[in-house]
Amino acid sequence: MHQFFYAIPKITLKRALNYAKVMGSFWVSKRLKRPVVWGLPIFILYEPTNYCNLRCPECPTGTRELARPEGMVDDLTSYKKLIDELGDRSFLVQLYFQGESYLNPRFFDMIAYAERFNLFTETSTNAHFLTDENCRKTIEAGLDRLVISIDGTTQDVFEKYRVRGSLQKVLEGTRRLIEWKRKLRSRKPYTVFQFIVFSHNEHQIADVKRLGKEIGVNDVTIKSAQIYQFEKKVELMPKENRYSRYEKNNGEYHIKSDLGNHCWYLWHTANITWDNKSVPCCFDKSAKYEIGNIADGSFEELWRSKKYQQFRQAILHGRKNIDICQNCTEGLKVFVG
Numbered sequence: 001m002h003q004f005f006y007a008i009p010k011i012t013l014k015r016a017l018n019y020a021k022v023m024g025s026f027w028v029s030k031r032l033k034r035p036v037v038w039g040l041p042i043f044i045l046y047e048p049t050n051y052c053n054l055r056c057p058e059c060p061t062g063t064r065e066l067a068r069p070e071g072m073v074d075d076l077t078s079y080k081k082l083i084d085e086l087g088d089r090s091f092l093v094q095l096y097f098q099g100e101s102y103l104n105p106r107f108f109d110m111i112a113y114a115e116r117f118n119l120f121t122e123t124s125t126n127a128h129f130l131t132d133e134n135c136r137k138t139i140e141a142g143l144d145r146l147v148i149s150i151d152g153t154t155q156d157v158f159e160k161y162r163v164r165g166s167l168q169k170v171l172e173g174t175r176r177l178i179e180w181k182r183k184l185r186s187r188k189p190y191t192v193f194q195f196i197v198f199s200h201n202e203h204q205i206a207d208v209k210r211l212g213k214e215i216g217v218n219d220v221t222i223k224s225a226q227i228y229q230f231e232k233k234v235e236l237m238p239k240e241n242r243y244s245r246y247e248k249n250n251g252e253y254h255i256k257s258d259l260g261n262h263c264w265y266l267w268h269t270a271n272i273t274w275d276n277k278s279v280p281c282c283f284d285k286s287a288k289y290e291i292g293n294i295a296d297g298s299f300e301e302l303w304r305s306k307k308y309q310q311f312r313q314a315i316l317h318g319r320k321n322i323d324i325c326q327n328c329t330e331g332l333k334v335f336v337g
Contacts, residue, residue, distance in 0.1 A: 018089040026267040035312035041270040047097035048104040055163040067286035072104045087117030102129035111141035130173025135180040146189040153207040191217040197243040283324040
């Protein structure tokens with residue numbers, strides 16, 4: 001939900017009415033235990049590429065375990081069609097799913113097109129491609145928020161998760177971006193250091209907060225780690241329980257979420273892969289539950305389709321039985337700061 005608060009300045013009457021429809025239909029669906037959909041997505045998540053230069057061990061892109069083709073958006077026809085269709089009712093476009101968005105040369109065009117509709121735009125980056133040119137283009141395109149992954153304050157700790165990564169490049173790129181903001185007299189993008197907590201880096205939480213202040217980023221957020229097969233990888237979990245999204249009960253590890261039969265995401269976000277596949281949520285990283293392809297027709301048809309409704313129905317009656325929900329943060333009781 002944090003994105004909604006960032007996007008509030010973009011509010012219009014049409015967007016507010018759509019938000020009310022989305023929120024209302026979600027709560028009615030929870031009550032009736034059947035999917036009711038009145039509005040259209042208030043958030044759009046669109047993947048510029050699923051290529052990445054790093055090999056992060058808990059990321060299916062990094063481990064090359066992503067069960068869908070690699071590629072990147074080149075022809076923006078379907079992307080523009082989606083923005084044209086939803087742009088006056090949505091609040092935000094997140095240009096990131098899997099992969100490193102800065103690897104796609106059309107990334108800046110995607111930002112600029114969303115800006116035509118006064119949509120809030122954000123992305124997440126490993127910050128290895130924040131060259132002078134890319135920093136300038138980021139600001140000129142109008143990106144509103146940039147999340148920079150930094151999971152260690154020394155190279156030895158940083159590279160344990162950001163395999164093949166360079167902490168020096170991250171810090172130099174961040175400083176470069178902040179300098180370009182100053183040069184161009186821009187308040188955007190709002191810059192965030194994101195620190196994912198594991199057992200090997202939790203001792204550097206205070207350090208990353210100091211580092212963020214020293215460099216001049218707008219915020220530092222602490223995020224719990226998503227660990228695949230977490231019951232077999234206990235050694236990765238932070239010792240400080242509040243930083244972990246898992247806990248031990250009756251000798252076994254479980255996610256702290258109660259996995260209740262509801263999911264706000266399925267009522268408020270359009271999640272699209274680089275090759276235009278519509279998937280139900282950001283935990284469907286391999287498009288296992290593909291709803292359809294937005295190149296084949298209007299998104300509204302997909303949003304209200306039988307297949308989408310069947311997935312929502314399955315969530316409302318047995319979320320614990322759906323594999324992609326097992327690591328989901330919906331309803332998660334965990335420290336984030």
